[in-house]
Amino acid sequence: MILPDRRKRVTIKDVAQAAGVSTQTVSRVMNKFSYVSGETRQRVEAVVEQLGYRPSTLARSLIQQRSYTLGVVTFGLKYIGPSRTLNGVADKADELGYMLLMKELDNFNTNRIDDVIDSLLARQVDGIVWVAPEIGDNHAWVEERMNKIPVPVVFLAMRPREGIPSITTDNFRGAVMAIQHLLDCGRKKIGHISGPLTWWEADERKRGWHEALKAAGIDTSEKHFTEGNWSSSSGEQAFIQLLESFPEMDAVFVANDQMALSVLREAYRRGINIPDQLAVVGFDNIHESAYFHPSLTTISQDLQLLGEQAVQNVVEMIQARQVNQPVIAQSRFIQPTLIVRESSK
Amino acid sequence: MILPDRRKRVTIKDVAQAAGVSTQTVSRVMNKFSYVSGETRQRVEAVVEQLGYRPSTLARSLIQQRSYTLGVVTFGLKYIGPSRTLNGVADKADELGYMLLMKELDNFNTNRIDDVIDSLLARQVDGIVWVAPEIGDNHAWVEERMNKIPVPVVFLAMRPREGIPSITTDNFRGAVMAIQHLLDCGRKKIGHISGPLTWWEADERKRGWHEALKAAGIDTSEKHFTEGNWSSSSGEQAFIQLLESFPEMDAVFVANDQMALSVLREAYRRGINIPDQLAVVGFDNIHESAYFHPSLTTISQDLQLLGEQAVQNVVEMIQARQVNQPVIAQSRFIQPTLIVRESSK
DNA sequence: TGATATTATGTTATCGATAACATGTTATCG
């Protein structure tokens, strides 16, 4: 069948006229429910097909005060973590019939955050998923302004706050699991290479390292960890530094797999056998880590799932609001899992 | 300052009433141009500030037939390539004052593609950036339907087609550069591990490998390459198979860095020295490849830039159309670069 | 100084759809 030229948009009026009915009847046909006779329905449907009519979601959103669109605020999309999360968000949104209006943050100043929120609201998003992580005080605005935002918002990778919906990997528990595993392997001198400690997630992982060791009666000090910035290159530096300040170290917990990768390489260069002399545990379980040499023991977090659940959450809140149910804001944790590979034993 | 409760939206009418002017005057103040007395302007601006009024982009889009929103169609977001591209798209869109309406494809059937396009158009996107790659005949619809789509569309990672705007890394040239480099290193028996050959990009890289060798007077046959699916695990399989069918191989060009990673590992396990016995060149230049062991020689493609240029392109086409200029559809290539590291010499 | 241009503001129509209300026709039932 030859499709009609779509250069000028076909509107509900065109259809109504061509079918010899009112626009209201066309609307009824398009939206299924309510009474339309079989004959009329068929006639209208035929015209719809023939003209290639698609209702304007825009116009519908305006009158219904509802857009079936979610706002997504991201940060660091060029890294794999945020994009895996975004992927989960996109899949779930699609499944539930929502589109995504995306906004990538570049830096964090509060003015800009207001703009971002406003620009999403100006387009009538029904809810917002905040994928950008908590860094420094970049979420300071949350407590103050949340109740001014007229749609549900769910935060990811944010420190749980009373009365504000959030969902995040349990970074603390993940780190504890990593340390526990190393202790089980008989290691006692466990160092840590952290992510940038302004990041809440990095801080949690470091806290897990510290607390788990403390619980095992082992003290940690400044000498036992160094700070990276998530990148492989920073990991290399951090490792070299750590070797100097903590030479007797027999295991290291690295805050992400990228940094762990360069630990593996640098260890090899220096003739440090992994895992015999030094056990290594990463965090994230990126696809490649199973193919590092040696393959990397790591804490797996399901970011895809995280994204999906966040969308599920917002949509539930949207629906609850529709029927005027009270919306309960909850903070949820998703538990990561330990994947044991060659780099530890 | 205490922000007003945003639970009920502030409209232009509220502002007009509070300021004692007509809505039109408020509109004039918001949109700068046209005559408004200084006094009135100030009064209106004060009210806008006080009520926290933000115009509804939705309503504006409806009347202006223009949304300042671009549709983005992605595929495989959980992989790093597409997300780097998306990052470029997001940055540039932001810079040019556009928002992004995102749609992630899961699989490819033509019906769904129609739906995707329709759902974007129903929201009045001003243009579309098609980030999803060409796989099999999933772009077959393009030639037939492009002229029915009433807004500019730019395709990425698509075989250039007459009259259809596209922009893509020059995969063929990249592969040729890789092979040329290996030839320059004195290698003559150069194998190839390709991506899935239904992907146009994978096919181009393979073609580059084949043609470059042919130009150097070296024949290739079925035995000299195997096919992977981009993943590290498939790369491992493909490499093992290739070692069997092409044991005398002294270099291998691998279609992406993930697969190259497992080639490095498997070679190490088998005691094959890299680069002495076997030189390895990858493709993509992912962040980690500089930290592989040995570090990986690779072809770097700037996906961020690709995304940026695509947006630049669509926006130019949108603007041209605004002033009724003819829009010239061009296919553009972005040249990749060779990064020499330890895995070849 | 009267004609015309500029400035300032308001009124009405419009974008494309649905909500709310109205009306007429056909079934159904006691």
Add this chain to the structure above:
DNA sequence: CGATAACATGTTATCGATAACATAATATCA
């Protein structure tokens, strides 16, 4: 068989903004 419910369709108001047109006051110039 008359009353009421169910079905079928149309008319008008509305969402929140801007376009197009109208009007009035002031400024400018021959």
